[in-house]
Structures are given as C-alpha cells and as structure tokens.
Amino acid sequence: MANTLFETPNLVIRRFTTYDDTFIFELLNTPTWKEFIGERNIHSILDATNYLHNGPLALYTQYGYGPWLVGLKETNQPIGMCGLFKRNYLDKPDLGFAFLPGFEGRGFAYESSMATLKYVTDSYNLEFLYATTTDKNSRSQRLLERCGFIRNGQITPPGDEELLLYRFILQ
Numbered sequence: 001m002a003n004t005l006f007e008t009p010n011l012v013i014r015r016f017t018t019y020d021d022t023f024i025f026e027l028l029n030t031p032t033w034k035e036f037i038g039e040r041n042i043h044s045i046l047d048a049t050n051y052l053h054n055g056p057l058a059l060y061t062q063y064g065y066g067p068w069l070v071g072l073k074e075t076n077q078p079i080g081m082c083g084l085f086k087r088n089y090l091d092k093p094d095l096g097f098a099f100l101p102g103f104e105g106r107g108f109a110y111e112s113s114m115a116t117l118k119y120v121t122d123s124y125n126l127e128f129l130y131a132t133t134t135d136k137n138s139r140s141q142r143l144l145e146r147c148g149f150i151r152n153g154q155i156t157p158p159g160d161e162e163l164l165l166y167r168f169i170l171q
Contacts, residue, residue, distance in 0.1 A: 016056040021048040023078040036137045079103040082112040094130035132163040
C-alpha cells in the first residue's frame, strides 16, 4: 500500500491522502464518531477533502505525524484511523482512534494502537503522549488502559465537554 508507515499481523497503517475522502466521509458520519468524538460537519465529499487538508495532511506537514489510515492487510480495505493529534490545549500529542462499525470490537483498535505506540517510540523524540475520551466511552477507557495509558485527571477543552485525560510514557 502506498505511503505505508508500518504493518501488524492483520493491518497496514499509512498516511491519509486526498483520495481517502470517501472513506473519511463514511467514518466521520458513523454514529459512534458523532457520539464520542463529535460532529465535524462533513456533509459532502468536498467537506471530507477539506477535513483531510486541514487535519491529517496539515499535521503531517507541521509536525511530521498525524492520524493514519488503518487498512486490512489482506485486502487494503480502509477500516479506521489511528495516530497522533496535536491539540491546542495539550502540550504533547494525543493518541486517537476510530473504526467503522463493522470493525469495532474485533481487536483492530488495540492492534493498531499498540503498533502506533511502538512506531512513535521508535520514530519521534517524545517523552509521553496523552489520550482523551468521554466518561461515557467505557470501551475507549478500557482500550487505553489495556495499552498502558494511566488515568491522569480530567480536562475541559475550550468550548467542549469535560474529558478524561490519560497519559502514556514512551520508553
């Protein structure tokens, strides 16, 4: 797969491109994305393309990292995203992930998150990462804890709801 960063036994993780606009449109309009991550107003393929330009692609240019597309190794089918986000209200990047409904609960978020943590440890000079989730999202809380994140209080981003804050020390 083009732009491949790393692979796992079942997955291939690569940078997003503007050709992923249809997938982004689908992912950001799933019920779980809207419930736990929030409405991003992606109402057309053009909105999805703009999201890619202003989100992942801009992060790659500015920081050298960002959220990455997660695809099935066997078929290259895009199934989710996992990677780093830089939030204005956090001094270090945070790990984020989201998967299409048909691929939730199958271990792909854990597999891609653990591989992402290893890739970040090997590729970037960071002491630690954050992760955030809502108090209602118990699946994400369990996943973060299983990956080795430690609960580190709460944070309220500007204009948003209070989030649980997690921290992972990179070795």
